[in-house]
Amino acid sequence: MDQTSRPVTTSEINSLRREVRGFLAAFRREGRFTPTVDCWVRGWDDEFSKELGRRGYLAMTVPTAYGGQGRTHLERFVVTEELLAAGAPVAAHWIADRQVAPSLLAHGTEEQKREYLPRIAAGECYFGIGMSEPDSGSDLASVRTKGVKVDGGYRITGSKVWTSGAHRAEAFFVLTRTTPLGDGGKHEGLSQFIVPLDSPGVEVRPIVSADGLHHFNEVFLDEVFVADSAVLGRIGDGWKQVTSELSFERSGPERFMSTYVLLESLIAEGRVQEHGSRQLGRIASRLAALHTLSFGVAQRLHRGGPADTDAALVKLLGTEFEGDVVAWAADEMDGQAHDPMGFIGQQLRIAQVQRAGFTLRGGTSEVLRGVVTRGLTV
Amino acid sequence: MSPDSLTAENRDLRSMADALFTAAIDREATRSGDFDADLWEELHAVGLADLTAPASVGGSDATWRQAALVLDSAARHGIQVPVAEHDLLAGWLLRTIGDPDGSSRTDTFGLSNDGASCVLPWADVAETAVILREQNGEWHYARLRLHSDDAPPAVAFGGVTWSRLSELEAVNWKPVGSPGVADAVIRRGAAVRSIQVAGAMDGMNSLTVEHAMMRRQFGQPLRKFQAVQRLLADVAAHSALAGTAVARLVDALEQDAVTDADVAVAKSCVGRSAEVLVRASHQVHGAIGTTQEHRLHRFSGAIYAWSRDFGGAATWERKLAEHLSGPEAAQDLWRLVTGV
Known part of the structure; x- marks a missing residue:
């Protein structure tokens, strides 16, 4: 059996999650990075990418023979989701890790794999x-x-x-x-x-x-x-x-986590106003379900099944949700004395500007609706 | 629930349920919105009525996942039967408390908000009802024998008759014992309603897709129009989202680790997505879907009736927000999402 499709237990997944979370919390405390919304586009940091490479958090599904970790898509999912939740600077290696490494594995020559994969795994080789x-x-x-x-x-x-x-x-x-x-x-x-x-x-x-x-x-x-x-x-x-890898690109946690930093800082700082609490319940619920939907696609891909329609659904619903978080945050901050240069004010401003791209990049919502509709059968 | 994730045993169970409910669709009782007593007898005969009761009392010992399959199957076929009330609510409560009388042939279940009256489904056809109420922080239950010659005020909503039983002060209230039992039965009620709504949403999704493929206007099937495709995509998306939220809940129920927060996620997602889905489905069906004759209203009616039962989306969202207002709110949120 291929290393990357071996069964993974929930307790393995959970302990990996704790490990990554602990590392990120320590780095955040030490000021090694500043969280940002949309970190997988905005947060470029070569040193941080190399650190992830040293810790074995890059090229996770690449076989060890090419310098990767020989782990599963589910383990990669968990690591990625924790990085996004922390707003960590992951943009430098993002494309290489998410799209280029799997494409090289699937279609590349032996020479190409040896040339690029070990350095992608080390967080030293970035791609567009x-x-x-x-x-x-x-x-x-x-x-x-x-x-x-x-x-x-x-x-x-x-x-x-x-x-x-x-x-x-x-x-x-x-x-x-x-x-x-x-x-x-x-x-x-x-x-x-x-x-x-x-x-x-x-x-x-x-x-x-x-x-x-x-x-x-x-x-x-x-x-x-x-x-x-x-x-x-x-x-x-x-x-x-190009199209064979789209399910991976569309279904990942970056399709609903781009504004998580904003959501997290609002509730961590107790900025949710009384009348807005029901909205918080709605947003938290939607987030939990999107996580499950996205993880479900990862499981399907892990077992080698097709997931085109579900991947499109994750992106369609997830990017809409990211925008809903921004609109909700604006409502919560409305009328509260806040410093537009303070952390929340800054994150809200950035998120409002970046939001326009959420439902465009990686396939517009309109294209995705087409994918979903074509997949419908009686 | 996608078929590929089911065990062989559960696939068989689902096939059996699907076959029974499919056969019931065109029967007169279903068409006229009446209780299908024959179907209920059939469910008893094949062990789907006392689904989760232990074998020692004549039940089928089914798990939550299996119960969810049956509820989902009935709902997606647009069929109303009192499986949830009879077995998962009233039956479960009586078994848990250790009530000496045991279950009747048809039990129903209701919550009394004021302690004196109770609005509940199926009182027109059930033999007995189990009512739960809270007074001064203590939970009590009562077992009522229902008489068919009584006709309490009632209204038909979502294919079920909802009756108001009153003057309940004087009935024989008994303590439920541990307060956890009452919380658990409310969570169970909210859970079964979420499962049923998500099932009905799937049924509505199928009807909508079918209609968009068969119905032709301006010389082509509705599904060829981009404006209609947008509606179809929304219906599919919200059906999938509700199904996911419910699958997440059933996993928690199956592991006997369900919390109010898990129920809230399902109630909120299902309720909010149902609103989008019902509107879009009706829009695709046009005027045809607004008649008594068309099956569509069986689904939309059931969705609205069930959605508000045991607390609607807003109630559970407030409860969840409260859970997320403590000193570790951010960690609590992420723990809710990831389970860790």
């Missing part, structure tokens, strides 16, 4: 993902970035947008069209490449977000040469490869 383009947002299959076969490799030309961390990452996955749109469907003829961001012909331009920070980038590729060894998976299988 180049999927969307200026003219291809939700309609991903319409990408126009071209990969043209040349001697010994491919030349890639086009531009990618919303590439998180491209200005600090080592490489990114680029979805390209390698066969022109023809008689085949638009999902055919797409391929993925691993492109180092310091390759000649790559230019990274910042897209500054409304919160004033630089998370996203537009990446231009001008005849960028990559060797045949940089093809990820198989030429022509790009669409299948």
